[in-house]
Amino acid sequence: MTVPAPAADGLPTxxxxxxxxxxxxxxxxxxxxxTEVKAEFVRRLADAGLTTIEATSFVHPKWVPQLADAEALFPQVADLPVDLPVLVPNERGLDRALALGARRVAVFASATESFAKANLNRTVDEALAMFDPVVTRAKADGVQVRGYLxxxxxxxxxxxxxxxxxVRVCRALLxxxxxxxxxxxTIGVATPGHVQALLTALNEAGVPTPALGVHFHDTYGQALANTLAALRHGVTTVDASAGGLGGCPYAKSATGNLATEDLVWMLRGLGIDTGVDLGRLVATSAxxxxxxxRPSPSRTVRALSHKEQ
Known part of the structure; x- marks a missing residue:
């Protein structure tokens, strides 16, 4: 096991x-x-110490059939003492989420016209116009809103x-x-220098660092390096996926998300607290x-699971 160290200078605790x-x-x-397996997955993630677990998506089942059971799933996990954000693509999705008591929702925008067209069948500005009433209504109801870009x-x-x-789309969402x-x-092409440049540009446009989270894919093996660059800039929210599950259905070159276990392993070695029990998380992903x-793509899951055999 890695030995926890005091947090390095310039990094969050x-x-x-x-x-x-x-x-x-x-x-x-x-x-x-x-559905029962998904619910058990969420419960095990909570038991491992994760405090924010994105539960499901209230998109039309035609577009994401794998999450067509949102109405059945959410009530099975709603009593967990953790934050359970859900994705809502439009006002209809918001209605469905609010009816089940969701208190944290997310909208999913694009910085590019091509992806907005592929993912939402709209221009960037048309998508923003669709999200506006969703965010307004959610905020009026006291619901926290996350904007994915x-x-x-x-x-x-x-x-x-x-x-x-x-920066323009970020500013519009804020x-x-x-x-x-x-x-x-989304396609994992970022490098640490690019990450630093974007975060600086956002700050210069009045977007505060505490309002930012990062979501890296590991296509070129840069996800952890990019995360470290974001941490050095002051970012303290990092998206990750247990076992490295996921990619992007509309971006065929995208590999999986940053594995939560790989992230926790790095953060532990830097002396940064996450509240996550790595052993329980590895067992959950396995x-x-x-x-x-199929085996988990997470290197940490593979390494620690092999040790236990």
């Missing part, structure tokens, strides 16, 4: 992990995972994404009323990998 495996991870599975660093159709383009923004490296019928 605690990081909040925004766990996305149950939503972002499972929505990309070819086979539909039974995909393709912040690169787009499979458009290539590198100019910083001002990302002005709309979003409490937090998650910067997505359990889910068995249900999915």
């Amino acid at each position: 605690r990081v909040r992990i925004h766990e996305v495996g149950a939503r972002d991870g499972l929505q990309n599975e070819k086979a539909t995972v039974p 995909s393709m912040c660093f690169g787009d499979p159709w458009e290539g590198p994404v100019p910083l001002p383009q990302v 002005d709309m009323g979003c409490d937090e923004l998650s910067l997505g490296d 359990w889910m990998a068995d249900h999915l019928g």
Whole structure:
């Protein structure tokens, strides 16, 4: 096991992990995972110490059939003493979430026109106009709103994404009323220098660092390095997926999300507290990998599971 150390200079002492495996991870599975297994997955993640677990998505079942059981799943986990954000694509999705008592929701925007068209069948501005009443209504009801922004660093159709383009959409989401923004490296092309440049540009545009989270994919093996760059900038919210589940159904070159276990291993070695029991988390991801019928892509899960054999 890595030996916890005092937090390094310039790094936060605690990081909040925004766990996305149950939503972002499972929505990309070819086979539909039974509702009971999803609920048990969320419960085990909570038992491992994760305090923010994205539970499901209230999108139309036609678009994400793997999460068509949102109404059945959410009541099975709603009593957990953790935050359970859910994705809502529009006002209808918000209605469904609020009817079940959801108190944290997220909208999913794009920094590029190509991805907005592929994912939402709208332009960037049309998507923002669709989200505006969702955010307004949610905030009026006292619900916290997260704004996801995909393709912040690169787009499979458009290539590198100019910083001002990302800043504009971030600023629009914040002005709309979003409490937090998650910067997505959807195809995993970001590097630490690019991360630093974007965070600096956002700060210069009046977007405060405490309102930002980061969501990295590991296509080029840069997710942890990019996370460290964000931490050095002051970011304290990091998205990750238990076992490295997930990718992006509309970005074929995207590999999985940053594995929560790999993130916890690095943070522990830096002396940064997460409140996560790594052993329980590894056991949870190994359990889910068995249900999915394949080994976890997380290096930490593989390494620690092998040690226990």
